[in-house]
Amino acid sequence: MKAFPAYIDLRGRPVLILGGGAAALAKARLMLAAGAKLTLIAADFAPETKAELETQARLIAREPVAADIEASVLVFIADTEESEAWRWAEVARLAGVLLNVVDQPELCDFTTPSIVDRGRVTVSISTGGAAPVLGKRLRADIEALLPPRLGALAEFADRYRDTVKATIAPEERRTFWEEFFDGPIAAQILAGDEARAHEAMLALVNRPQAEEKTGAVHIVGAGPGDPDLLTIKALRLLQRADVILYDRLVSDEILSLARRDAERFYVGKAKSNHAVPQEEIEARLIEFARQGKMVVRLKGGDPFVFGRGGEELEALRNANIPVFVCPGVTAATGCAAAANMALTHRDHAQAVTFVTGHAKGEADPALDWSALAALKNTLVVYMGVTKAETIAAKLIEHGRGRDTPVAVIENGTRENQKIVKGALGYLAHLITASEIKGPALLVIGEVAALADGETLIDIIARQRAAA
Ligand SMILES: C[S@@+](CC[C@H](N)C(=O)[O-])C[C@H]1O[C@@H](n2cnc3c(N)ncnc32)[C@H](O)[C@@H]1O
Numbered sequence: 420m421k422a423f424p425a426y427i428d429l430r431g432r433p434v435l436i437l438g439g440g441a442a443a444l445a446k447a448r449l450m451l452a453a454g455a456k457l458t459l460i461a462a463d464f465a466p467e468t469k470a471e472l473e474t475q476a477r478l479i480a481r482e483p484v485a486a487d488i489e490a491s492v493l494v495f496i497a498d499t500e501e502s503e504a505w506r507w508a509e510v511a512r513l514a515g516v517l518l519n520v521v522d523q524p525e526l527c528d529f530t531t532p533s534i535v536d537r538g539r540v541t542v543s544i545s546t547g548g549a550a551p552v553l554g555k556r557l558r559a560d561i562e563a564l565l566p567p568r569l570g571a572l573a574e575f576a577d578r579y580r581d582t583v584k585a586t587i588a589p590e591e592r593r594t595f596w597e598e599f600f601d602g603p604i605a606a607q608i609l610a611g612d613e614a615r616a617h618e619a620m621l622a623l624v625n626r627p628q629a630e631e632k633t634g635a636v637h638i639v640g641a642g643p644g645d646p647d648l649l650t651i652k653a654l655r656l657l658q659r660a661d662v663i664l665y666d667r668l669v670s671d672e673i674l675s676l677a678r679r680d681a682e683r684f685y686v687g688k689a690k691s692n693h694a695v696p697q698e699e700i701e702a703r704l705i706e707f708a709r710q711g712k713m714v715v716r717l718k719g720g721d722p723f724v725f726g727r728g729g730e731e732l733e734a735l736r737n738a739n740i741p742v743f744v745c746p747g748v749t750a751a752t753g754c755a756a757a758a759n760m761a762l763t764h765r766d767h768a769q770a771v772t773f774v775t776g777h778a779k780g781e782a783d784p785a786l787d788w789s790a791l792a793a794l795k796n797t798l799v800v801y802m803g804v805t806k807a808e809t810i811a812a813k814l815i816e817h818g819r820g821r822d823t824p825v826a827v828i829e830n831g832t833r834e835n836q837k838i839v840k841g842a843l844g845y846l847a848h849l850i851t852a853s854e855i856k857g858p859a860l861l862v863i864g865e866v867a868a869l870a871d872g873e874t875l876i877d878i879i880a881r882q883r884a885a886a
Contacts, residue, residue: 421547422529426541429450429453429493431454432455433490434491435493435495437459438496438521440498457472458476458491459476460480462480463480483507493529494517496508496520496521508520508526511528519531530547533545533555534558537565537568537570537573538570538571539577540569566652571613572609598711601659607619633739633741634709635708637713639718639744639745641720643720643753644670644753646672646673650747653745656745659678660713662715663677663681663684663714664715665717668718668719673717674717701731701735722746725801728744758831758869759871760867763797764866767866768864769795769796771797771799774801776800776801776802776805776810777802788813788814788816789818794819797865797866798862800863803861804855807846808847819843820843821843823843824840825842826838826839827839827849827850827859829856838872840874846861
């Protein structure tokens with residue numbers, strides 16, 4: 420460690436900046452955010468510095484003197500010539516005042532870190548002056564990982580510190596706070612629902628010590644496959660989960676982002692081969708939460724789009740388990756982006772409809788075909804590959820032209836993504852020729868002509884060349 424990190428309380432304490440330009444302004448902003456009593460001394464001030472700081476700091480237009488430095492807790496030298504900087508560095512050193520000279524690390528007693536600021540929670544990153552750009556990158560990474568309302572969480576905990584001291588035995592306090600930060604009350608605060616969090620906290624601190632604790636379930640959308648499409652919130656939840664129950668369409672790359680020691684259970688369903696019955700999945704979620712665990716129910720795409728997320732939410736609510744939903748990028752929007760095809764391109768569509776082509780056994784999907792066959796409607800069919808022939812025939816029977824453009828996207832956004840396009844009249848043939856098995860989406864409507872994909876002619880030409 421080249422320099423020791425320490426947090427200094429600067430509220431109301433005198434800080435001096437020598438300089439009146441852009442570098443001085445940047446340091447001034449930091450010092451004002453820390454509540455310092457700020458003075459800037461410079462021969463003259465840039466108009467922006469003057470305009471921004473005039474009401475918040477003392478701006479003195481003259482040469483500095485040693486007494487200015489001696490009266491300060493911290494001194495910054497910014498926008499100053501090198502020989503001047505050396506002179507004032509000497510004065511500061513003799514006076515024992517800590518000094519920072521912008522862009523001259525060899526003259527600095529302290530450097531200013533890259534800061535992630537969440538109110539009461541701050542994270543500072545330093546590379547010891549070696550690589551400030553790396554410091555800024557790390558800061559961006561940490562910014563993405565920390566919930567925006569982390570400061571509110573710290574404030575909330577601070578408000579209950581005395582109550583917890585008064586009601587929880589000393590040897591149990593640490594476990595109490597660990598459970599609090601992992602549990603549903605913290606999740607409520609981070610979600611912005613402080614009113615309910617206060618109610619729950621009061622119940623918690625007043626609960627008899629021996630009572631069972633309850634965990635929480637987060638129903639989380641994993642997106643269509645590309646791990647970069649995971650939301651920041653989903654990533655945070657995965658990294659905190661004790662238990663993860665995941666589906667067939669959740670990619671390995673996404674699972675590898677989860678906390679290493681989280682218990683993982685595959686509860687995926689393959690078509691007509693329900694690996695774990697829905698009721699059992701719900702029962703397991705309830706059971707894990709009752710054991711006090713932080714449970715993530717991870718689903719492909721968005722949990723509320725053909726994902727049975729609604730049923731799980733109801734079951735958990737009926738069992739009085741705290742439950743939260745984190746949306747994901749649904750296959751339709753993920754695949755549309757992957758194929759560069761705007762689902763509601765103004766020239767081609769006025770509406771977009773998501774339907775499922777899934778039907779039990781031999782039955783045809785029970786859909787309102789005349790409504791779906793309407794012009795200027797983009798129809799996105801989930802789970803429609805095996806019934807593609809029937810779907811095309813029904814739409815044509817209800818008035819959609821045989822030449823209506825279609826696109827089929829298999830494994831959209833994944834490395835093995837396949838996109839083909841053609842016309843409704845030969846949709847089933849297109850699927851067979853391109854050997855698409857799924858998971859795949861059918862997109863039917865004028866916008867499908869925009870998709871970047873192979874046509875039947877391209878497929879046949881490629882197959883002939885390979886033969
Ligand atoms: C049970 S549904 C789940 C949908 C999911 N909840 C969502 O919002 O995307 C499964 C179907 O979604 C579609 N699907 C999911 N991921 C896909 C992907 N990466 N590419 C193409 N289709 C996908 C397929 O039609 C698949 O059969």
